[in-house]
Amino acid sequence: MEPVLNQAPEIKKKKRKLFSFKNPIIYIILTVFALVNAYPIIWMIINSFKSEKEFSNNQFGFPSEFVFENYISAWQTASLGTLFTNSIFICVTATFLTVLIGATASYFLSRFTFKMNKIVYTLFIFGLLIPIHSTLVPMFILMRNIGLLNTPITLIFPYIAFHLPITIFLLTSFMKQFPKDIEESAIMDGCGIFRIFWSIILPMSRPALATVLILNFIYNWNEFSFALVLINDPGLQTLPLGLASFAGQFTTDYGGQMAGLTMSLIPILAFYLYLEKDIVNGMTAGAVKG
Amino acid sequence: MHTARNTRIAIVFGLLPAVLIYLVFAILPILQSFYFSLMEWDGFSDMKYVGLDNFIRLFQEPLFWNSVKNNIYVVLASVLGQVPIALFLALLLNRKIKGLKFFRTIGFLPVVLSTVVISLTWGLIFNSENGLINELLHIIGLGELGQNWLGDTKWSMISVLFVIIWQFVGLYLIIFLAALQNVPEEVLEAAKIDGASEWTTTWKITVPMIWDTIVVAVILCISGSLKTFDLIYVMTHGGPAHSTDVMALYMFNETFSKLQYGYGSAVSVFIFFFSLALIFVVTRLLGKKMI
Numbered sequence: 297m298e299p300v301l302n303q304a305p306e307i308k309k310k311k312r313k314l315f316s317f318k319n320p321i322i323y324i325i326l327t328v329f330a331l332v333n334a335y336p337i338i339w340m341i342i343n344s345f346k347s348e349k350e351f352s353n354n355q356f357g358f359p360s361e362f363v364f365e366n367y368i369s370a371w372q373t374a375s376l377g378t379l380f381t382n383s384i385f386i387c388v389t390a391t392f393l394t395v396l397i398g399a400t401a402s403y404f405l406s407r408f409t410f411k412m413n414k415i416v417y418t419l420f421i422f423g424l425l426i427p428i429h430s431t432l433v434p435m436f437i438l439m440r441n442i443g444l445l446n447t448p449i450t451l452i453f454p455y456i457a458f459h460l461p462i463t464i465f466l467l468t469s470f471m472k473q474f475p476k477d478i479e480e481s482a483i484m485d486g487c488g489i490f491r492i493f494w495s496i497i498l499p500m501s502r503p504a505l506a507t508v509l510i511l512n513f514i515y516n517w518n519e520f521s522f523a524l525v526l527i528n529d530p531g532l533q534t535l536p537l538g539l540a541s542f543a544g545q546f547t548t549d550y551g552g553q554m555a556g557l558t559m560s561l562i563p564i565l566a567f568y569l570y571l572e573k574d575i576v577n578g579m580t581a582g583a584v585k586g
Numbered sequence: 587m588h589t590a591r592n593t594r595i596a597i598v599f600g601l602l603p604a605v606l607i608y609l610v611f612a613i614l615p616i617l618q619s620f621y622f623s624l625m626e627w628d629g630f631s632d633m634k635y636v637g638l639d640n641f642i643r644l645f646q647e648p649l650f651w652n653s654v655k656n657n658i659y660v661v662l663a664s665v666l667g668q669v670p671i672a673l674f675l676a677l678l679l680n681r682k683i684k685g686l687k688f689f690r691t692i693g694f695l696p697v698v699l700s701t702v703v704i705s706l707t708w709g710l711i712f713n714s715e716n717g718l719i720n721e722l723l724h725i726i727g728l729g730e731l732g733q734n735w736l737g738d739t740k741w742s743m744i745s746v747l748f749v750i751i752w753q754f755v756g757l758y759l760i761i762f763l764a765a766l767q768n769v770p771e772e773v774l775e776a777a778k779i780d781g782a783s784e785w786t787t788t789w790k791i792t793v794p795m796i797w798d799t800i801v802v803a804v805i806l807c808i809s810g811s812l813k814t815f816d817l818i819y820v821m822t823h824g825g826p827a828h829s830t831d832v833m834a835l836y837m838f839n840e841t842f843s844k845l846q847y848g849y850g851s852a853v854s855v856f857i858f859f860f861s862l863a864l865i866f867v868v869t870r871l872l873g874k875k876m877i
Contacts, residue, residue, distance in 0.1 A: 319683070322678050322683065323683075323685075325675075325678060326675070326678060326679070326685075326689050329675060329689070329692075329693065330688075330689055330692045330693070332752070333692050333693060333695060333696060333752070333755075333756070334692050334695065336707055336708065336711055336718070337695070337699075337707065339711070339718055340707050340710065351716065352716055355716070355718065355721050356721075356725075397603040397604045397607070398604060400600045400601075400603070400604065401600065401601050401603075401604035401605070403600065404596075404597050404600040404601055405601075408593070408597055410594070410597055416601060416605060419605075419608075419613075420604075420608065423608065423612055425809070425861070425862060425865060426612065426616065426858070427809070427812055427813055427857055427858060427861040428813060429813055429815050429833075429834035429837070429854075429857060430616065430619065430854040430855070430857040430858040430861070431612070431615040431616060431619070431854070432834070432837070432838065432841075432854070433619060433622070433837065433841045433847060433850045433851050433853075433854050434614075434615035434616065434618040434619040434622065434851060434854065435611070435615045436841075436842075437618065437622065437629070437847065438611075438614065438615055438618060453607065453610075453611045454611050454612075456607050456611070457607050457608050457610070457611035457612040458611075458612055460604055460607070460608050460612075461608075464604070489592070489593065489596040489600075490596065490600075493600075514698060517700065518699070518700035518701060518702075520700070520701060520702050520816040520819075520820075521815055521816060521819075521834075524819070525838075525842070535700075536700045536701075536702035536703070536816075537702075539702055539703065539706060540702050540705075540706070540819075540820050543706050543709070543820075550710060550713075550716060553706060553710065554710065557703055557706055557707060560700075560703060561699065561703060564698060564699065564700070568695070568698045569691070572691055572694075575694075575698060576690070576694055576760055579694075579697060579698075579757065579760075580757065580760050580761050580764065
């Protein structure tokens with residue numbers, strides 16, 4: 297005991313010294329990191345309020361006066377209104393359907409034993425490994441063959457199909473944790489299989505459902521490649537696709553580009569700051585579980 | 587009461603929507619790409635069976651190998667850039683400091699943004715005339731270091747790789763932080779009492795204890811880098827002079843610009859097996875079961 301007792305105060309002193317010396321360096325490194333991460337976005341938002349002339353003369357200061365022309369012209373030329381409507385419709389529909397049919401499948405995969413269970417589950421999990429881009433060309437051909445190119449609902453199908461694996465993976469592992477007695481007592485009370493799902497299992501899975509809802513929403517909101525390949529009609533474009541083609545057409549309209557980007561950023565930024573904890577948990581859930 | 591038959595019917599109905607949509611829109615395209623890869627087809631006229639000709643052509647095509655090489659750069663930059671930076675920052679953040687939540691929020695921010703927004707923003711930042719970087723260099727008196735970052739073959743790939751690293755450091759940072767918080771405090775305390783320095787504790791105890799998570803991060807990183815498409819498509823379109831071309835972009839251009847659906851499908855098939863093989867090899871090497 298003695299040596300430990302003797303050492304203890306020394307360690308305490310050393311620790312304190314270590315921290316007082318290290319803390320500033322730690323903060324400097326972290327601040328540099330935060331700046332590198334956030335400044336590009338802040339830079340863009342600030343400059344979107346500057347006139348063309350001020351942008352080229354004074355990039356780093358605050359705008360001398362706030363100019364909203366960039367916003368008006370970007371909203372019109374990029375038809376941001378249409379893009380927002382399309383994105384919201386596709387995103388909400390695909391997210392809702394993915395979670396609904398994913399949760400139903402997860403319920404049967406996690407709470408029932410039947411012959412094909414393992415095979416079906418493995419098949420879905422395999423989907424986590426499929427490189428999405430290897431399916432762009434065949435997806436285009438498939439959609440053209442069944443006449444689903446360039447329709448308002450085109451994107452919903454691949455979005456559901458490619459996000460079912462992660463949805464089912466997260467939901468089954470959550471639903472598996474519930475004790476078996478739940479169903480047994482419910483059956484005693486005369487509940488049907490779907491009734492148990494709807495009134496017992498689904499409400500109990502609320503945290504996991506929130507995770508997959510957020511995850512799906514962000515994936516769908518940001519998705520670009522399928523939209524690029526499957527949608528040509530400007531009236532049906534989603535936000536990322538529309539922004540990319542807008543920027544491609546008006547390459548030198550920096551103010552307009554920045555205003556358009558800022559407008560498309562705001563909803564997701566607000567969503568992120570409001571639900572930060574859930575979003576972070578959702579987007580890392582797959583990795584942490586795996 | 588539940589009869590066995592009723593239960594079976596319920597299972598079938600419950601699984602049917604998910605299985606059906608998944609098979610038709612995820613599995614079928616892959617199987618189809620195997621079939622199309624054996625054909626010569628412009629997408630409109632009749633298909634012609636050509637056996638393995640598409641693959642033979644593919645393997646002899648220097649531009650294809652160029653895109654494979656660039657893709658490997660992306661993988662290397664991600665694994666050797668994102669993972670160590672994220673681990674370093676996570677270790678810094680994993681202590682009782684003020685502002686932890688702030689740094690986490692800012693750190694994760696790029697992960698939430700759409701790749702298109704990120705690419706366009708960085709496109710403006712790298713702009714050779716009015717871009718942030720050249721302006722910054724100008725202000726601190728190093729104007730002659732300014733470059734046409736995305737338009738010069740010497741710098742284009744480096745610039746793109748920088749943005750790729752920037753985009754995902756936050757994801758791994760959060761993953762590592764979560765793992766670090768599970769390392770029991772007593773172990774670290776014990777090491778301290780035994781006189782181990784912070785450096786030794788980190789390398790001998792903390793890192794080995796989160797090794798599994800590091801492996802998962804590396805796997806995610808590899809499969810993520812192989813999917814690189816949006817970012818480069820929007821930022822440089824693979825140019826200038828194919829200096830930033832990657833496999834998916836090569837496939838896209840060969841298929842849709844040159845209307846070679848058979849050849850494009852052969853590239854798809856290659857990407858599919860290349861990705862699976864790489865993930866398989868890495869999981870074996872690092873000693874972790876696949877998923």
